[in-house]
Amino acid sequence: MSRRRRYALVGLGAIAYASLTFVWFSLPAWLDAIVADFGLTSTQAGVLTGAIPLTYVPVSLFSGVVTDYVGPYRAIGAGVTLFGGAQIGRAAAETFPALLALTVVVGVGGTAITFGLPKLVSELFPPERSGTPSSMYVVGSLAGTAAAFSIGRAVLGGPLGGWRPLFRYTGVAVLAYALLWWVIVRQAPLDAIGHTAGARGTDDRPTLSMAALTQDLGRVFSNRPMRLLVVVGGVYLLVTHGLQNWLATVLQSRGVGAALAASLVSGFVVAQAVGTLVVPAASDRLGQRGSVLAGCAGLCSLGTATLLFAPVPLAIPVGGALAVGFGVGGLSPLVRMVPAEIDGVGPELTGTAVGLVFAVGEVGGFLGPFLIGALYDLTGTYAAGLAVVCLGCLSAVIAGRRLPV
Known part of the structure; x- marks a missing residue:
């Protein structure tokens, strides 16, 4: 695969990361309105805003190991699909427990992006040239964070009619991007992208089993x-x-x-x-x-x-x-x-x-x-x-x- 196509795939991954952080920080950006709508206490608001980071603690190891076995393309696609659907669900949530549960789902989908992108870069580029592509997707995450406040709240919120329509439309947009991701990676010669001859393709990954998971974690x-x-x-x-x-x-x-x-x-x-x-x-x-x-x-x-x-x-x-x-x-x-x-x-x-x-x-x-x-x-x-x-x-x-x- 050409260098240009490798960078294009990382660029698509950066958009996935930007989508994640936009969805992630759209809740803090609208926290005052959400607190008012649900009548939340300060403690409940704190639990809600801290739900995604805390989700990473128990889920990260399992998600990272699974990413090694299913590959970054499937992991990223599944993650985008998961948090896009959860964002639509949050737009329709009527109770605090439902909103909290769906926010946790956003966090679970987010782990697939957080660990899928380093895996993607490691398969596309040798270690000594991984700096610039790694910067690309991290900048994408920062752009999504900034956009949640500067665009999601300040620009789109008013015309769309508040946080629920914004969550609904952005969730739909994320699912549309997930579909685009699946289509593109299905067309890419993923079995030929490794930067070394021994790089694993998508068809020769080891079988996922508890014994294999335990062995990798131990290593x-x-x-x-x-x-x-x-x-x-x-x-x-x-x-x-x-x-x-x-x-x-x-x-x-x-x-x-x-x-x-x-x-x-x-x-x-x-x-x-x-x-x-x-x-x-x-x-x-x-x-x-x-x-x-x-x-x-x-x-x-x-x-x-x-x-x-x-x-x-x-x-x-x-x-x-x-x-x-x-x-x-x-x-x-x-x-x-x-x-x-x-x-x-x-x-x-x-x-x-x-x-x-x-x-x-x-x-x-x-x-x-x-x-x-x-x-x-x-x-x-x-x-x-x-x-x-x-x-x-x-x-x-x-x-x-x-x-x-």
């Missing part, structure tokens, strides 16, 4: 470099969820106006996109993934440290927040790319390995925002929670330096 769990990568992945999610959820509030506590703080959060997302585009390509040229991971984690630690102290000139925490965004943007594709380069894992077990990273890492994704809020209640300052984030980043620096890639 990944026992791999020391994978355990180091799990530390980095947990810190990446700790920073992403912790800072992205609390940054505006922290800045406001430093005297920044609400409108400016919201704009700075948008800048944080833009910095993530820049890091996602720049860092993996740079790591391809340097050939030192572990050192680059450590550098990104160190940048996150330094940037978070600038938010600890007050009063300071506004430029310092703003610059620090942008540095964190750039660093975490670089970590995002790298934690998905590195498993394919680890001895004993490789492209064959990429889905299982990335599943492990997220199964454990999403615990950090939950703890990030939780600890910042809980420690504020205990101490009356955000510095305590931010200090925990700083220390977590330093542990990722050590783990990254020890990675043999």
Whole structure:
């Protein structure tokens, strides 16, 4: 398969990821309206918005292993179909339990995208050239997140008549894209895309069995470099969820106006996109993934440290927040790319390995925002929670330096 067609398939995968994050964050974008319609308590609203990350914890390993066996094309197609249908269901939900259950289904479908795309890149490209295609799909995820707020809520919501019509029409659009995905991949010569002669095609994958699943999980769990990568992945999610959820509030506590703080959060997302585009390509040229991971984690630690102290000139925490965004943007594709380069894992077990990273890492994704809020209640300052984030980043620096890639 030509290089252009390989990149085209990754581009289609990036659209699938953008579709997922649009559906995912369409609920937070409309949370105030949904809370009013359902009469939700703050606790119920918190459970609803945290349902998808928490779904990743029990589902990730199973989803990653299955992706290795069914292949990325079937996994991505099934995932898009699943969360597209769930989005339509959410538009018709009349009770909180129904809305919550369908949101969990969105999360289950999302795991197939999260692990299917690294698997796709590992089958299409050799490890030393996986940086740019990995950046493509991560940027797609950021675009979908931004669009959920800037387009879904601000532009389409009014003309369509509120959150229910928006959910319904976007769900239909996602299912239409799922159909397009199935048609395109059925036409592609998928048995000839491997970047090495030994790459598995779609017709020679091993039989899926409990014994095989257990064996693959054991291989990944026992791999020391994978355990180091799990530390980095947990810190990446700790920073992403912790800072992205609390940054505006922290800045406001430093005297920044609400409108400016919201704009700075948008800048944080833009910095993530820049890091996602720049860092993996740079790591391809340097050939030192572990050192680059450590550098990104160190940048996150330094940037978070600038938010600890007050009063300071506004430029310092703003610059620090942008540095964190750039660093975490670089970590995002790298934690998905590195498993394919680890001895004993490789492209064959990429889905299982990335599943492990997220199964454990999403615990950090939950703890990030939780600890910042809980420690504020205990101490009356955000510095305590931010200090925990700083220390977590330093542990990722050590783990990254020890990675043999």
